[in-house]
Amino acid sequence: MSEYNNEELSALIDGEFNGNYDKAFDELIHNQYMKDKWSRYHLIGDSLREHLPEKITNQVSAHVSNALQNEPTVLAPQKTKQLNLKPLAGFAIAASVAMAAVFSVQQSNETNSVSTTPALAVNTSVTQPQTFSFPDTPVLPASVRKSDTPEEIANQRLNKYLMNHNEYRSNGSMNGILPYVRLVTIESQE
Amino acid sequence: MRYPLLFLATFLFGNLPTAYAADSLPNPQVLIDEMSTASRTLNYDGVFIYSLGKQIDTMRIIHKSGDGNSYERLVSLTGLAREVIRDKDQVRCYFPENKAVVVEKSRLGKLISSYLPHPIKSISDFYIFELAGEDRIAGLDAWILNIRPIDKYRYGYQLWIDKKSKLLLKSELKNQLGVTLEQIMFAQLNVLDEIDDALLEPSTEAEGFTWYKNTTNERVETKESDKQWKVTWMPAGFSMSDQPKEPLLSGRMSVEHLIYTDGLAMVSIYVEQLNQQPDNTAGASNFGGVNTYAVFTDGYQITAVGEVPKTTVKLMADSVKSYH
Numbered sequence: 001m002s003e004y005n006n007e008e009l010s011a012l013i014d015g016e017f018n019g020n021y022d023k024a025f026d027e028l029i030h031n032q033y034m035k036d037k038w039s040r041y042h043l044i045g046d047s048l049r050e051h052l053p054e055k056i057t058n059q060v061s062a063h064v065s066n067a068l069q070n071e072p073t074v075l076a077p078q079k080t081k082q083l084n085l086k087p088l089a090g091f092a093i094a095a096s097v098a099m100a101a102v103f104s105v106q107q108s109n110e111t112n113s114v115s116t117t118p119a120l121a122v123n124t125s126v127t128q129p130q131t132f133s134f135p136d137t138p139v140l141p142a143s144v145r146k147s148d149t150p151e152e153i154a155n156q157r158l159n160k161y162l163m164n165h166n167e168y169r170s171n172g173s174m175n176g177i178l179p180y181v182r183l184v185t186i187e188s189q190e
Numbered sequence: 191m192r193y194p195l196l197f198l199a200t201f202l203f204g205n206l207p208t209a210y211a212a213d214s215l216p217n218p219q220v221l222i223d224e225m226s227t228a229s230r231t232l233n234y235d236g237v238f239i240y241s242l243g244k245q246i247d248t249m250r251i252i253h254k255s256g257d258g259n260s261y262e263r264l265v266s267l268t269g270l271a272r273e274v275i276r277d278k279d280q281v282r283c284y285f286p287e288n289k290a291v292v293v294e295k296s297r298l299g300k301l302i303s304s305y306l307p308h309p310i311k312s313i314s315d316f317y318i319f320e321l322a323g324e325d326r327i328a329g330l331d332a333w334i335l336n337i338r339p340i341d342k343y344r345y346g347y348q349l350w351i352d353k354k355s356k357l358l359l360k361s362e363l364k365n366q367l368g369v370t371l372e373q374i375m376f377a378q379l380n381v382l383d384e385i386d387d388a389l390l391e392p393s394t395e396a397e398g399f400t401w402y403k404n405t406t407n408e409r410v411e412t413k414e415s416d417k418q419w420k421v422t423w424m425p426a427g428f429s430m431s432d433q434p435k436e437p438l439l440s441g442r443m444s445v446e447h448l449i450y451t452d453g454l455a456m457v458s459i460y461v462e463q464l465n466q467q468p469d470n471t472a473g474a475s476n477f478g479g480v481n482t483y484a485v486f487t488d489g490y491q492i493t494a495v496g497e498v499p500k501t502t503v504k505l506m507a508d509s510v511k512s513y514h
Contacts, residue, residue: 141237
């Protein structure tokens with residue numbers, strides 16, 4: 001593909017290229033000028049189709065290859081966030097479970113690049129730690145299908161922690177109501 | 191310039207109104223103490239706005255105190271008509287959309303000793319308190335108070351406190367960059383002599399609702415072989431909360447819970463034994479000002495939960511070690 005052949009590039013993007021794909025792509029990935037053009041064409045296309053995200057980055061390819069590098073090998077195709085949400089929305093029952101919806105929206109396994117040196121090494125005196133436990137049966141109404149997918153179980157676990165933390169938190173000297181405010185408002189986040 | 195408004199007033203009018211004289215400006219830490227007492231001991235009924243990201247909700251809170259106890263009812267005025275009712279024994283959460291009431295044990299007042307008044311002293315080493323000016327919220331004159339963390343391991347707050355009743359009128363939780371993560375603001379707040387008990391009753395007709403209770407008092411025996419856990423890293427000023435041992439709940443799963451606080455922020459560490467490694471729970475989650483971080487090690491999942499930046503929950507969760 002010649003450096004200035006915009007028509008060919010356009011055809012390639014639209015899936016209407018009739019030439020040798022392998023050769024064209026090979027040339028493309030070794031040509032920064034054409035690669036930049038490629039990404040601009042995609043941006044234009046997305047913009048026309050109103051598929052643009054709120055924030056645009058012009059370094060998509062760099063981000064993608066970064067992300068791929070940090071990605072563990074995935075054997076099964078990952079569900080999208082949207083799909084993840086579906087079972088949870090119908091499942092939002094207990095206060096705790098309602099939190100799951102929120103959490104699945106915002107959950108991210110991001111790599112924390114902030115390098116931090118421990119500010120303080122603590123030799124905690126051995127205080128008897130708190131122990132608590134949960135009822136055998138997860139809190140679920142009969143009408144709601146109990147789901148045993150690992151994701152939902154994991155979400156339930158996290159929610160229980162949050163509820164429990166809130167309970168203690170609400171005794172703090174400030175913002176005692178805030179934990180419950182969070183609880184009450186969760187549904188609109190789904 | 192600590193009090194720019196004041197300076198301006200002096201400049202413009204030549205003399206300070208007596209109320210603003212430097213010696214009558216409230217001490218920020220005393221103000222926080224008074225706020226804390228006011229929120230527990232007064233009777234009040236108010237409507238406030240809660241905002242998180244793009245979401246805005248309105249809620250009503252009714253608080254009654256008597257016999258040294260607090261009774262509180264929180265009702266959502268927007269969206270689903272959820273309610274939370276708290277007294278000294280129980281927290282009842284009504285979820286009308288699911289015809290469910292979830293009852294949790296109330297820990298109201300149980301931890302007071304570990305927060306007041308001692309922490310006010312110790313937290314001043316890790317947060318800078320300053321009076322930032324005056325404002326008007328819900329028709330009431332308020333002091334604005336800034337609480338800025340000294341490092342990146344905690345969040346800051348900006349508080350608006352009613353000059354008269356000392357109740358909290360507005361609160362913003364801020365990250366290191368000063369970005370507001372969530373806020374509440376009263377639109378109306380009335381301090382009352384009496385609160386009718388009827389106002390503390392749920393408006394939800396709970397007929398046909400399913401009740402889920404988690405309030406039993408049986409103890410779980412701790413096995414001799416159980417591992418002990420401790421957090422080996424935490425931000426300066428954090429220490430394990432000295433709360434009294436609570437009655438333990440019965441159940442199949444027993445989860446160890448360690449609480450750490452710097453007097454203002456609180457981080458819970460949960461350690462739970464799992465038969466197999468969960469494939470999707472590791473990592474960070476966030477809801478408003480609350481961050482969580484989970485790691486899996488040696489058959490145990492360790493989860494840190496707290497109103498602190500993600501860095502802090504991550505570092506704390508990663509630092510948990512077992513010993514015998």
